[in-house]
Amino acid sequence: MRISEEYEIAIVADQALYKALQKYEEISEVDGTDSRSDLMITIHDSIRNLRRKIDAYLQDKLSMERVIEEFIFEYQVLQSELEIRKSESAKPRIFAKKLMSSYEDFIAKVGGIKKLSIIQGIDVPGFEKKSKAKAYLFWFISFFGIFGFHRFYLGKIGTGIAWILSGGVLGLGALYDLFALSSMVDEYNNYHELRGIKMKHLNSNK
Structure with a gap:
């Protein structure tokens, strides 16, 4: 051209x-x-x-x-x-x-x-994509979400601790997570993919 x-x-x-x-x-x-x-x-x-x-x-x-x-x-x-x-x-x-x-x-x-x-x-910097199957498994083995193991898996340490101390916010938060967990995994993966793209762009400009 x-x-x-x-x-x-x-x-x-x-x-x-x-x-x-x-x-x-x-x-x-x-x-x-x-x-x-x-x-x-x-x-x-x-x-x-x-x-x-x-x-x-x-x-x-x-x-x-x-x-x-x-x-x-x-x-x-x-x-x-x-x-x-x-x-x-x-x-x-x-x-x-x-x-x-x-x-x-x-x-x-x-x-x-x-x-x-x-x-x-x-090609973007790699990160560990979270699995919906594993997230639901952690929800299940944490006594149906009450102990918040699934939140620790998704990097939500603060709310994970809160779930343990409050019994999954009296069980209501654990029940909410049952329906929201799929979108929570998508949000985690999409956020880190976007972050990886931005980091690649910044590194290429150095």
Whole structure:
């Protein structure tokens, strides 16, 4: 691809990001969506970060390769946030998915199929993914959740101790965990995956 073509694509991307920022403000103000929600904050920061990177490229302060890496990083962050924030209202989730689609389109135009493959299987620092089967086993052997072994398994040391001292908060907390345990495992795995992506990004910039 010629440099002039990259430059034109970058200008179009900057205009699209500017419109996305306006859409963010519209969703926040007109529709009454809480702009302080975790997903909305991530969306806002993602757009602002990529606009800065595009601007740096247009001023010859940043290579296109680095710009592509930033788009890939922001795509992965939004993808992980959508997994974590499943209770978020519909409009922010739809907006985030549209942003991801536009990021993917930019990467395809500038970086090609090889760069897109990074989105599908980026190698992030490893962590021990928690198993739902093990979590429920720990719930069962802790006298149906009363002793909170499943919470220790998921790194919730404070509430694990509280469960032991209070009998699973008089059994009600243990009963709640029976229904919430699957989502608790998903939240743990998604959080640590997102953290791994961010750590990889920070380490690559050192």
